[in-house]
Amino acid sequence: MLVDPKGLNDVYFGLMMKVVRAGGEAEFVACASKETFPKIKMGPAEQKIKEVFWKECFKALQSRGLLSPANKVA
Incomplete structure (x- = not known):
């Protein structure tokens, strides 16, 4: 359900x-x-996506x- 290519x-x-498991x-x-990120061990593939991870994760979860x-407060 969450994973797509x-x-x-x-x-x-x-x-x-x-x-999630870290804390x-x-x-x-x-x-x-x-x-x-918390103190976790990351592999080479994870190091590559570290900079864009949260943006892509939020986009996927919202979709x-x-x-x-989030509602913007004036």
């Missing part, structure tokens, strides 16, 4: 699961909101209805 592929999903919900939310866009 054009968007959130196996490498993205694997990295997302590493972030639980609170740390995942903190990392996602700051677009950072599947699992994440709604």
